[in-house]
Amino acid sequence: xxxxxxxxxxxxxxxxxxxxxxxxxxxxxxxxxxxxxxxxxxxxxxxxxxxxxxxxxxxxxxxxxxxxxxxxxxxxxxxxxxxxxxxxxxxxxxxxxxxxxxxxxxxxxxxxxxxxxxxxxxxxxxxxxxxxxxxxxxxxxxxxxxxxxxxxxxxxxxxxxxxxxxxxxxxxxxxxxxxxxxxxxxxxxxxxxxxxxxxxxxxxxxxxxxxxxxxxxxxxxxxxxxxxxxxxxxxxxxxxxxxxxxxxxxxxxxxxxxxxxxxxxxxxxxxxxxxxxxxxxxxxxxxxxxxxxxxxxxxxxxxxxxxxxxxxxxxxxxxxxxxxxxxxxxxxxxxxxxxxxxxxxxxxxxxxxxxxxxxxxxxxxxxxxxxxxxxxxxxxxxxxxxxxxxxxxxxxxxxxxxxxxxxxxxxxxxxxxxxxxxxxxxxxxxxxxxxxxxxxxxxxxxxxxxxxxxxxxxxxxxxxxxxxxxxxxxxxxxxxxxxxxxxxxxxxxxxxxxxxxxxxxxxxxxxxxxxxxxxxxxxxxxxxxxxxxxxxxxxxxxxxxxxxxxxxxxxxxxxxxxxxxx
Numbered sequence: 001x002x003x004x005x006x007x008x009x010x011x012x013x014x015x016x017x018x019x020x021x022x023x024x025x026x027x028x029x030x031x032x033x034x035x036x037x038x039x040x041x042x043x044x045x046x047x048x049x050x051x052x053x054x055x056x057x058x059x060x061x062x063x064x065x066x067x068x069x070x071x072x073x074x075x076x077x078x079x080x081x082x083x084x085x086x087x088x089x090x091x092x093x094x095x096x097x098x099x100x101x102x103x104x105x106x107x108x109x110x111x112x113x114x115x116x117x118x119x120x121x122x123x124x125x126x127x128x129x130x131x132x133x134x135x136x137x138x139x140x141x142x143x144x145x146x147x148x149x150x151x152x153x154x155x156x157x158x159x160x161x162x163x164x165x166x167x168x169x170x171x172x173x174x175x176x177x178x179x180x181x182x183x184x185x186x187x188x189x190x191x192x193x194x195x196x197x198x199x200x201x202x203x204x205x206x207x208x209x210x211x212x213x214x215x216x217x218x219x220x221x222x223x224x225x226x227x228x229x230x231x232x233x234x235x236x237x238x239x240x241x242x243x244x245x246x247x248x249x250x251x252x253x254x255x256x257x258x259x260x261x262x263x264x265x266x267x268x269x270x271x272x273x274x275x276x277x278x279x280x281x282x283x284x285x286x287x288x289x290x291x292x293x294x295x296x297x298x299x300x301x302x303x304x305x306x307x308x309x310x311x312x313x314x315x316x317x318x319x320x321x322x323x324x325x326x327x328x329x330x331x332x333x334x335x336x337x338x339x340x341x342x343x344x345x346x347x348x349x350x351x352x353x354x355x356x357x358x359x360x361x362x363x364x365x366x367x368x369x370x371x372x373x374x375x376x377x378x379x380x381x382x383x384x385x386x387x388x389x390x391x392x393x394x395x396x397x398x399x400x401x402x403x404x405x406x407x408x409x410x411x412x413x414x415x416x417x418x419x420x421x422x423x424x425x426x427x428x429x430x431x432x433x434x435x436x437x438x439x440x441x442x443x444x445x446x447x448x449x450x451x452x453x454x455x456x457x458x459x460x461x462x463x464x465x466x467x468x469x470x471x472x473x474x475x476x477x478x479x480x481x482x483x484x485x486x487x488x489x490x491x492x493x494x495x496x497x498x499x500x501x502x503x504x505x506x507x508x509x510x511x512x513x514x515x516x517x518x519x520x521x522x523x524x525x526x527x528x529x530x531x532x533x534x535x536x537x538x539x540x541x542x543x544x545x546x547x548x549x550x551x552x553x554x555x556x557x558x559x560x561x562x563x564x565x566x
Contacts, residue, residue, distance in 0.1 A: 021068060022058045026051060028072055041555035043079045044088055051075075057153055078184045088449055090141045092254070093403045093444035099138045103249040109236040115156040115190040116146050117232070124163035127173075136176050141187055154190035161197045162240065169204050178211045192220045192315055195228055195241060223396055252401070252418075253371075266407040353386045353436045354407075355379040364419045366429055378434070380407040385439040388451060394430045397423040404453075406443050417424040434464045448552075469473075491556050514515055 018222045029051055035041040050057045058075070065071040083086075092100070099105075104124035109117050146155050157177070181189040197205065209217055221231065225242050237243020249255060315536050350357025357377045366371045389404040399418040399486045407413050419427065435453075 025058050047079045064186035090137050091259040100251040108255045111156045111232050115154050116150050118157045120159050122161045156191045158193040160195050163379050189353050194222045215560045231406045353382045355381050363471050365471050372419040374417045379412040387439045389435040391433045405466045427468045428467040432466045
């Protein structure tokens with residue numbers, strides 16, 4: 001009993017010591033970085049809030065460095081990097097959709113200790129220096145998403161090296177991943193599992209080990225089919241690794257959307273409905289019960305925007321807003337593509353910058369337990385680049401992909417609007433707002449686009465509103481069977497045929513250009529060949545002439561010598 005009381009006292013002392021070190025780190029940061037925090041130029045306010053309120057967040061820095069001084073330096077450096085890298089600005093809608101569709105990097109399942117697993121399929125990745133920056137942003141998106149959705153948990157990164165080779169080994173990307181865990185996401189890495197590594201990559205992974213501190217090297221495990229189940233149970237392991245998990249990756253949705261999704265980061269108080277975000281937009285917190293209301297439609301539904309924060313306060317629609325599908329329902333999801341049953345040409349709206357189709361109503365065909373999709377096509381009919389943004393009065397009910405971006409002259413963008421399951425009842429009260437404006441300069445990244453919207457002049461932004469309509473499945477079936485439905489289907493097929501012909505025409509034009517370049521190259525090579533032959537002939541004929549001249553000189557000399565001897 002006395003021994004147990006001593007141990008309890010030691011544990012209590014340890015907790016008090018831990019709290020004291022956390023408080024010391026917090027007070028030092030807030031004291032020494034007070035000017036930078038006030039000026040809001042080095043640190044994101046959301047990270048500062050975590051420093052103020054989240055003990056566990058600060059403890060991770062203390063666990064990642066051997067001394068309090070080193071922990072403080074890491075905290076300052078990491079928070080500066082998060083601000084510079086724009087961690088909070090990275091979201092599903094501003095990352096290339098091809099990265100999600102490829103399925104080379106995604107979160108799925110857990111290891112034996114309950115750590116969420118971030119899976120990297122090496123054979124699906126090809127090193128491309130032009131895409132390195134976006135790949136790094138894609139990785140940070142997953143690290144931030146997993147750390148936020150699993151507070152207090154470390155994560156396991158699994159490299160699936162099956163059928164991979166030297167062309168799949170991206171040392172720059174792996175170095176960035178290591179640096180993220182070592183310097184920017186403290187105490188987040190539980191294990192780095194490398195499965196079925198080819199022998200030809202042994203040297204590369206020996207180099208990777210040199211980038212890790214000694215205490216982290218033990219976290220790297222090289223495993224084969226017989227060893228992998230020491231870390232991952234069969235029910236969480238893919239069948240290709242000898243497990244029983246038959247999961248097949250597809251996008252959308254994201255594979256981890258059945259996990260909890262906290263509305264705010266750890267230690268961050270719930271947003272006020274009127275709280276201003278760093279990007280200048282007004283937060284629309286679904287939990288507050290407040291909705292943004294657009295003014296009633298008018299005959300001329302496109303008009304100049306009178307203020308940056310007026311009717312558009314709903315903010316961009318993102319995947320992590322609103323309720324998520326539970327796993328049982330997610331497996332039953334069939335994405336129903338509902339389309340307007342009237343002619344697209346008659347319902348499309350032609351504005352000053354964009355042609356919007358459908359132009360007045362988004363129809364959602366009801367289906368029990370299913371996520372319903374509608375496609376909004378935006379076509380740039382102006383002579384320059386146009387930036388667009390799509391907003392809704394009910395961001396908790398819809399997912400919009402993409403919600404913003406640039407459109408080149410003459411190009412079109414399909415905006416996919418997903419109505420979440422179980423949200424059909426009040427669809428008729430919802431509205432969407434399409435914002436558009438001309439862009440004078442080239443947009444290199446999403447940060448420039450965000451800054452452009454923030455700095456937009458009051459009279460430069462065009463607006464167009466659309467209503468939402470819930471259509472019963474029976475009504476939709478009747479419309480499909482009606483002459484109008486037949487005409488709509490024919491027109492849809494005609495549009496698809498026109499798009500296909502356009503694609504074929506474009507491909508044919510590219511092939512013709514390639515053929516012309518090849519013919520020009522062949523002609524150039526032929527001319528060079530002829531010139532080479534002419535040069536060789538001239539050199540050869542010049543040599544013969546010199547030989548003949550030498551012979552003609554030698555012959556009289558010989559005759560003269562013979563006469564002299566006689």
